Amino acid sequence: MRVTINGISRDLPPGATVAQAVETLTQAGAGVAVAVNDEVVRRGAWGSTTLGENDRVEVLTAVQGG
Template sequence: MPEPSSDPEAVVVNGEPRAVAGRTVAELLATLGVPAGGRGVAVAIDGEVVPRGGWDAHVLRPGARVEVLSAIQGG
């Protein structure tokens, strides 16, 4: 898992600064332990949902705010 970072160029992932700028969304998810394909996972960057088909191409820029959400089954 990427180490938390105090670098102002870091990417904020679920509220925690991380040194992952320059990586793709897919690479970030792999470091977070999200299974390939990301079934049940949604990613938003700066408030905009990134479609699953774009995860391999979307590069994280310094200062971006990323939210990784997982669907939870229950009732």
Template sequence: MNVTINGTAHELPRGATVRQAVQKLTGVSGGVAVAVNDEVVSRGAWDSTALVEADRVEVLTAVQGG
């Protein structure tokens, strides 16, 4: 299925979860926040939140600095 992650089209297997999308994009899970179709998904729901065709996923990674 096709989903948009941070504005770029990605092919994911049908039934892929938010956690799988995050791992595909970043390879990490710490310091990351996710929204699907403009709704924040709590970290505890990443494994149970399945993505569907044409979902829009935003993955934000915290960075240190000042």
């Protein structure tokens, strides 16, 4: 199944979840936010929210510095 994650087309297995999509980019345990097709997905729902063909996923990570 093809989905777009942060603007890059990627192959994920059918029935992949938001949590699996996030794992393709980061192992960060905190400071991560996700939107699927412009709708924010709560962290508690990542494991149960499945993705569909051509979904657009945006994974944002907080960065600290100065």
